[in-house]
Amino acid sequence: MHRVAEKVTAFVTRSSESGLDLLLFEHPHAGIQIPAGTVEGDEAPEEAVIREVAEETGLSSVAICCYLGYDEERLPEGYRVILDPSKVYARPDLTSFDWAQLRRGIHVEVTRAEKGFSQVKYEELDRVPNPQYVSMCIIGWVPDRVLSRTQRRHFFHLESSGHSEGRWTVRADSHLFTLFWAPLRDLPEIVYPQSKWLEHLRERCPELMGFRR
Numbered sequence: 739m740h741r742v743a744e745k746v747t748a749f750v751t752r753s754s755e756s757g758l759d760l761l762l763f764e765h766p767h768a769g770i771q772i773p774a775g776t777v778e779g780d781e782a783p784e785e786a787v788i789r790e791v792a793e794e795t796g797l798s799s800v801a802i803c804c805y806l807g808y809d810e811e812r813l814p815e816g817y818r819v820i821l822d823p824s825k826v827y828a829r830p831d832l833t834s835f836d837w838a839q840l841r842r843g844i845h846v847e848v849t850r851a852e853k854g855f856s857q858v859k860y861e862e863l864d865r866v867p868n869p870q871y872v873s874m875c876i877i878g879w880v881p882d883r884v885l886s887r888t889q890r891r892h893f894f895h896l897e898s899s900g901h902s903e904g905r906w907t908v909r910a911d912s913h914l915f916t917l918f919w920a921p922l923r924d925l926p927e928i929v930y931p932q933s934k935w936l937e938h939l940r941e942r943c944p945e946l947m948g949f950r951r
Contacts, residue, residue: 740886740888741821741886742810742886742888742889742890743776743819743820743821743842743843743886743888743889743890744776744777744783744786744889744890744892745774745775745776745777745843745889745890745891745892746774746775746776746777746783746786746787746790746891746892746893746894747772747773747774747787747891747892747893747894747932747935747938748761748772748773748774748787748790748791748894748896749772749806749893749894749895749896749936749938749939750773750791750795750797750800750896750897750898751895751896751897751898751922751946752897752898752899752902752919754919754921756921757921757922757923758921758922758946759919759920759921759922760772760919760920760921760922760925761773761795761797761898761917761918761919762917762918762919762920762925762926762928763794763795763908763915763916763917763918764915764916764918765913765915766913766914766915767862767863767864767873767913768863768929769927769928769929770926770927770928770929771928771929771932772928772932772935773790773791773794773795774790774891774932775789775790775793775794775843776842776843777892778842783892783894784802784805784894787802787892787894787896788800788802788896791896793910794908794910794915795908795915795917796906796908796917797898797900797902798900799898799899799900800896800897800898800899800900801896801897801899802894802895802896803894803895803896803897804894804895804942804943805892805893805894806893806894806895806938806939806941806942806943807892807893807938807942808890808891808892808893809890809891809893810888810889810890810891811888811889811890811891812887812888813845813887813888813889816847816848817845817846817847817848817887818845818846818848818856818858818885818886818887819843819844819845819846819885819886819887819888819889820840820841820842820843820844820845820846820880820884820885821842821883821884821885821886822842822883822884823839823840823841823842824839824840824880824881824884825838825839825880826838826839826840826858826876826878826879826880827855827878827879827880828878828879829879830852830853830854830855830857830879831853831855831879832881834879837878838876838878840858840860840876840880844860845860846858846859846860846880846885847859847860847861848885849877851882852879854881854882854883855879855880855881855882856879856880856882856885857877857878857879858877858878858879858880858885859875859876859877860875860876860877861874861875862874862875891935893935893938893939895939895942895943895946902917902919904918904919905917905918922946
């Protein structure tokens with residue numbers, strides 16, 4: 739059966755003196771982003787979005803206001819998304835040397851296929867201020883069963899009711915993220931393609947963005 743990689747995006751807002759603020763974070767090497775992540779195992783998207791917000795932002799006093807729909811994407815030819823955490827093997831053989839592991843949800847390029855395995859390449863780029871160089875590269879073999887060409891991203895609007903500072907840091911995914919609140923009507927530049935995700939908020943909740951239906 740064809741499996742789909744499930745992902746979630748969290749538009750977390752709070753009320754402030756200037757109106758509504760949106761929670762964003764600055765990745766040390768990849769620009770300003772919106773909290774998002776991958777659904778784990780048998781987890782429901784609603785559970786995943788609460789967990790991802792807690793892990794990436796440190797906020798626990800958040801509640802889902804509404805579900806904003808989803809996008810389903812078929813990746814370009816030659817690219818796949820990792821469905822399950824997988825060891826990376828030196829050969830297309832489970833008994834060969836396994837020297838690294840790829841986590842669920844990341845995108846890889848497929849370079850060869852053989853005997854139920856695919857040779858994949860994962861690159862992490864330094865993107866600040868612009869894509870400059872490859873900071874890490876993993877090349878090896880993974881079983882075909884851990885790969886998918888299709889991913890589905892679910893979008894949620896959540897509201898924060900607890901106290902938080904204007905800026906704070908959280909360590910997640912081996913990086914130190916700087917979290918901050920930005921006025922919804924005057925957002926900073928968000929990395930592509932995440933900047934397009936805001937269309938879900940504009941279409942379903944235009945009053946939040948200052949638009950009328």
